[in-house]
Amino acid sequence: MGKKSRVKSRVAAPAAEAEVGPRQPCPCGSGRRYKACHGSQDGPPPAFARRPFEGMPGECDVVALRELVPSATAELTVPSAGDRRVLLTTLNPGAAPALVRQDGTIWLGLQVQHAYGDPSRDLAAVLNRALEAEPGSAVGITQAPAADAPRLQDLVSQDALAVTVHDGFGWWVADLDDADGSLAAALEQANAAATPTLRLAQVEAAYWTDVGSKEHLRWAMPHDEDALLDALARLHAADRTRLVEGSRLVGMFRAHGLLVPVWDLEVGTGADALEDPAADFASALEEALAVTEPLSQEERAARSGLANRQLTIR
Incomplete structure (x- = not known):
């Protein structure tokens, strides 16, 4: 059978009633293709928990x-x-x-x-x-x-x-x-193999680390992802994401349903210098989270830039 005939045959042969094609989304709602989920010869993969630690203290x-x-x-x-x-x-x-x-x-x-x-x-x-x-x-x-x-x-x-x-x-x-x-x-x-790491005292789940050539602040946040991205975009567009001199919000990790914004810091910054600025930023973030107006054009551009600098860990 020629190539055109094979393509025509595939298009003309509809799936039987109630049958799910291997490349179609699995009816279970996992987001996977059927052949990689309930249509797999090995059976469906383990149920995935998007935010497995939700409700856990800390x-x-x-x-x-x-x-x-x-x-x-x-x-x-x-x-x-x-x-x-x-x-x-x-x-x-x-x-x-x-x-x-x-x-x-x-x-x-x-x-x-x-x-x-x-x-x-x-x-x-x-x-x-x-x-x-x-x-x-x-x-x-x-x-x-x-x-x-x-x-x-x-x-x-x-x-x-x-x-x-x-x-x-x-x-x-x-x-x-x-x-x-x-x-x-x-x-x-x-x-x-253990890089020097300290937890900030004035805010929750913010960790400074020294990787030698650079220092970072990695801050796990509990907010809804879309709302947090909007709030960070508002602050970023207003040049309010700089914690200390030489610091820069460079992106974020996504892990277990949470976003973890990451700041690059100049060598020698240390954790102590971040305490008050981080507390001030937490207050500014809460204010930005409470804003309900649509994002401005500049804020939408900032949001797009932040969203493009996400790395999913889990």
Whole structure:
């Protein structure tokens, strides 16, 4: 059959009634093509959670710790754990999803990719397994939790999250004896990959980091994406996104349903110099979020520029 005949045949042969073509959107509403979703030979992929940590105390910090911060911890209040401590960590030794320490304390690692579609539900499943494990155990999961299984925010009861950012990973071994120096050698490699990072005190989920040739401020924000882009565009068009001399809003990450604006900073800026300017910017942003008038032509251009400088992490 010639090329024209093949094209004509494809056009002239409609799909049977109620049949979904392989290149058509899947009826489940996932946004994927049918052949890559419920029409796949392997079955549908895991359900994707657009904003998996919504409702979690400190949602913005959780996202930042999972994606951006090298070494940090935060205490979790978990009623089902009784009097046992549960510590949310960025990264555990050996990248273990969870570690049950000899004293019964559980370290729950954020920077683990299970690829089951909902990291919060994965973390809850790991935590529940850790609560049943013996001291000294490393715990993980090897299959997706049930669709109705709890998420991490269903297991915790606190109203806020107190984050401690660490200078390296010395907290891994703070309670261990290192008489032969072997632990120090292992830590040296981990610490070498950890860029200096500090959390600002006056605003939520804003993290300064020094990557050597440049410094950055990365600030996870909880607002609706469209509303936040509009507000940032208003401020950007009015030249109000500059935090300190030499700083520049260069774009943003998109991670777990949140936007994370990123500023470039001159070397030597430091975190302390950002505290008051960041608090002032947070106030200006709230004012811009409250504006309901349509964007001006200049503001629309600023919004387009910001939207084009987005990088989706998760």
